[in-house]
Amino acid sequence: MDLMELxxxxxxANKLLAEHGLVCLHSGNVSGLDRESGRLVIKPSGVDYExxxxxxxxxxxxxxxxxxxxxxxxxxxxPHHLHLYRNLPGVQGIxxxxxxxxxxxxxxxxxxxxxxxxxxxxxGAEIPCAPYVDxxxxxxxxxxxxxxxxxxxxxxxxxxxxxxxxxAIDSIKLAIVLEDVAKKAFLAAQLGxxxxxxxDEARKWYDRYHHGYGQxxxxxxxxxxxxxxx
Numbered sequence: 001m002d003l004m005e006l007x008x009x010x011x012x013a014n015k016l017l018a019e020h021g022l023v024c025l026h027s028g029n030v031s032g033l034d035r036e037s038g039r040l041v042i043k044p045s046g047v048d049y050e051x052x053x054x055x056x057x058x059x060x061x062x063x064x065x066x067x068x069x070x071x072x073x074x075x076x077x078x079p080h081h082l083h084l085y086r087n088l089p090g091v092q093g094i095x096x097x098x099x100x101x102x103x104x105x106x107x108x109x110x111x112x113x114x115x116x117x118x119x120x121x122x123x124g125a126e127i128p129c130a131p132y133v134d135x136x137x138x139x140x141x142x143x144x145x146x147x148x149x150x151x152x153x154x155x156x157x158x159x160x161x162x163x164x165x166x167x168a169i170d171s172i173k174l175a176i177v178l179e180d181v182a183k184k185a186f187l188a189a190q191l192g193x194x195x196x197x198x199x200d201e202a203r204k205w206y207d208r209y210h211h212g213y214g215q216x217x218x219x220x221x222x223x224x225x226x227x228x229x230x
Contacts, residue, residue, distance in 0.1 A: 009169060010030055013030040017049065017175070023098065044073060062086070106129055113126050123152065127161075
């Protein structure tokens with residue numbers, strides 16, 4: 001992926017944060033990484049979501065952590081994104097939010113239990129909550145690595161949530177799902193507490209979703225392309 005394509009994808013992902021109500025004012029951010037070139041792109045710090053353009057996205061070297069070519073400063077959460085990219089080889093997209101219900105669980109220091117089939121589908125486990133750490137250096141990134149499980153998401157006590165995936169768009173989709181299941185689990189807690197799904201059952205849902213859900217689109221060849229007028 002060339003740098004402009006990556007900027008466009010990351011800009012779109014950041015705008016989706018606002019469109020889905022996952023952020024307030026300037027909070028939250030999405031980044032994307034091209035591992036082949038070693039360049040990541042991240043939202044600039046303190047810029048209104050509605051004004052963001054692909055050119056505003058800040059390119060940074062994965063190894064050096066230095067800004068490559070931007071007139072704007074990167075998100076203050078850049079160190080945490082860098083730490084995760086350096087330690088999660090398959091990840092090329094990261095989203096950080098303070099979305100309402102996910103952050104409510106984080107404020108209580110509680111994991112979101114594996115109590116819904118969409119949690120099993122997308123995450124395969126409860127959404128863990130890492131204990132509080134400050135934002136100095138790599139503390140947040142290290143806490144995520146220490147306390148994560150198989151789920152591509154984690155809560156940070158007294159802070160917010162991170163999700164990650166193979167692209168920036170994948171990571172924002174997971175952030176949208178995370179907020180949805182966080183709300184439903186919160187409401188279930190008001191009714192006496194969510195009922196956990198047994199691990200063996202959760203595995204069935206996860207495997208079906210990741211290996212049998214959606215469409216397999218065949219490659220477009222002359223024989224599969226419909227010609228107009230014929």
